[in-house]
Amino acid sequence: MAEMKFIVVLVLSLCAIFPLSLATSNDFQYCSKKKNYDVKVTRVDITPYPIQRSVDTTFTISASTDKSISSGKLTIEVKYFFFSVYSEDHDLCSEASCPISAGDFVIAHTQALPGITPPGSYTLTMKVKDDKNNELSCINFDFSIGFLAEEPKAVADS
Incomplete structure (x- = not known):
């Protein structure tokens, strides 16, 4: 019976931890609901998630x-x-x-937020424009920075 409790706790822990490592969002919105954009976004992935200060975060846009x-x-x-x-x-x-080329493609942007980034709710707006400055797509989505900052881990000299 103790073995079964351990397995249940392990499975529940993994279910709680896994979503924190990658956020997939189809909750993005187009900037204009009336516009028919040439670039259609299908998915937004954020890794790692939750976003941490001073750690590279990658926003991957499938379109x-x-x-x-x-x-x-x-x-x-x-x-x-x-x-x-x-x-x-x-x-x-x-x-x-x-x-x-015509078809599916990916846009990936990586950036670290400064260590002084305040906690709270943020909205990211991404616009894709062609070489003539015509707007091909515009989306926005929300993300948040927690109140507790994680300290960067030190690497020991060997």
Whole structure:
């Protein structure tokens, strides 16, 4: 009987821990519900999750398009509650393999949040634009930073 309790506790623990290592979200929203974007987003993955300060976090966007994209720009804006706190532009081809052929593709952006990042709710808006600055897609999704900061682990010299 004790062995069965151990297995139940182990399974429940794994069920609680596994979702923390990878967040998959289909809870993103398009910036405009009326616009028919050329790039259709199907999934957003965040690793590791929950997001930690001073640790590289990768936002992986799975998408598809009916058009070939040879170059463009990826704009990322982060809002803390409703206040814009960060914005940057990237060459689309540094975040995805260009040229992007018609079909499925992935955009992956990795970044570490500063150690002084305050806890709370954030909204990330990502815009994909072509080389003529036409908006191909725009999505936003929420994420949060917890109140407890994890200290970076020290590596001992050998």
